[in-house]
Amino acid sequence: MDKPRVGLKDVARLAGVSVKTVSNVVNGYVHVTPATRTRVEAAIKELNYRPNLSARNLRQGRTGIIALAVPELDIPYFAELARLVVAAAEKHELTVLIDQTGGSREREQLVAEGFRAHLIDGLIFSPLALTSEELAARVDDTPMVLLGERVSAGTADHIVVDNVAAAKEATLHLASLGRRRIAAIGAQDFAAAETSRLRLAGYLAALEAAGLPSDDRLVVHVEAYHRADGARAMARLLDSGAAPDAVFCFNDLMALGALRTLLERGYSVPGQVALAGFDDIEDGRYGTPTLTTISPDKREIASRAVEFLADRMVKGSRVETREIRVPHELLIRESTGGQTRS
């Protein structure tokens, strides 16, 4: 960089005032006479002065930056969330920096350990690989808000959706259509697979409530929650002879993959197989058929997460950790016989 850096001092000299006064003007403080303010503003403009944020941050001990750590930015659910978090942060005059963990343990460990400490004032973290114990063992004291259900509460603020209740609702809706062989796609076994376990629990609870027997062959395990996993899982399910007449996918992305497999093989949806997902991503509203889904209030998730963080940035660890459950809603669309254009 070959630019001659312009500092507060230069502006002060040009305007004929002290740096303190320039600082006051820049920060919008009140006790500056209009004439002085005008002179200072003219000098700022003339020199094209920009405050050096690193210096300000160093002095103030804060940066105004928060990190959002998610598995991948182009998973629609996280992309939508990221948009809302960035928008919510803006209202608090916070800037968002993105960490992509890829869902890997190493990366998530780094995030939890605070490898960006001193660069960020807070962290919104949607972990995939770390268990709640590992998260609880965190020593870094950067304020953190966790997204997603975790068993052991009390160690960090977190925002959750009632996964069990929501999964149960979705499954009961399929049962209410008269379907008897309702499959579940999205089971996972590893320690941190909280979401999977909770949605599976909801699914099983619904079967029981509806008086339907559970059948292991109807529960399909997946490696990840992408379209390809849903497509493969659906293929396996059909090949196994389990003969499902409905499928609850633990997220929309897998449901879209499953839908592709069904249509490709000539099944009618919802005629022969009804299909429901989870997340309410925009893709689900434009496919054919449109996708029945559980819609968590993403705007609420984002705005509460930023709020929690902003609050803790002020109050530090003096406040007790809090958990908030955001509402969700079952949206019935064409894939389970709902109206066109729901």
Place this chain on the structure above:
Amino acid sequence: MDKPRVGLKDVARLAGVSVKTVSNVVNGYVHVTPATRTRVEAAIKELNYRPNLSARNLRQGRTGIIALAVPELDIPYFAELARLVVAAAEKHELTVLIDQTGGSREREQLVAEGFRAHLIDGLIFSPLALTSEELAARVDDTPMVLLGERVSAGTADHIVVDNVAAAKEATLHLASLGRRRIAAIGAQDFAAAETSRLRLAGYLAALEAAGLPSDDRLVVHVEAYHRADGARAMARLLDSGAAPDAVFCFNDLMALGALRTLLERGYSVPGQVALAGFDDIEDGRYGTPTLTTISPDKREIASRAVEFLADRMVKGSRVETREIRVPHELLIRESTGGQTRS
């Protein structure tokens, strides 16, 4: 924050060395005896020391942060791009901060003016509302790489796709299927609508090359490039009686919306209407039918953008501005009669 901050000085005291030595260890410099290094590392661990990045940044005059400014993070094309940019930046030890402009003039003006000056070392900018003249008038000297075709070259580094050639290829492909009434969805009139103008030019060039007459009724204007715009445009096109037998949508998102309208109204795709898009977003690979599209090399776009930026961060404005054109490819899928699972 009630934490007692741990600084280099504290580590130095505990390890019994000077701050310089600690700094050397932290930054991995060579000339430190192994014994000293071990002692320092132990002290760092014991105190849980983290370097203060604001201080380092202030001193070094750089932050290691670059901004990615895009209209919206949850437009699949930008979400995919963001993922790749974050990944590419990581290789250069750069962190990415996100600016969402919403495509608004005011926000884009702020970005161009450098409202994050001193916080970021560079900017990757995908403008929607600003004209190339407005961008050229920028005074902020933060290194910037523009994404997307711009007429007036030479004022900033930029990465482009050959929009005219690509649009022509897509349209010629539709013509090669024997379609005679090929529509275009995505025309836009405002000053900054470069992308639209170039793709339209490619479309018209293809019609001429194929010996097809152009028909104004087959060119549909849109406000934005979202699914809803594509769906509405397709409805207008069908209602107008223009009777298209193929449609080239200027992006995949609109194509998915258009597809929804076609299927909803009972048209067969590609039987009655063949459909092609632009961008190769993942959704297009899982719909039914799968979507024929132009696939720009997004990985290349992201990695070259970060490379350009990193280079200019070192060399400043001494280097001439550069333009690079990344390759693209026509992917023929089911929506124009291509194989299943392409």
Place this chain on the structure above:
DNA sequence: CTGAAAGCGCTTACAG
């Protein structure tokens, strides 16, 4: 190979 000291550009008590 290591130490003492200056200085990056701010903000903020402290005086006046």
Place this chain on the structure above:
DNA sequence: CTGAAAGCGCTTACAG
């Protein structure tokens, strides 16, 4: 209402 000065926590010539 404004000024002079200290200090945030680093890195980096400069000595030794």
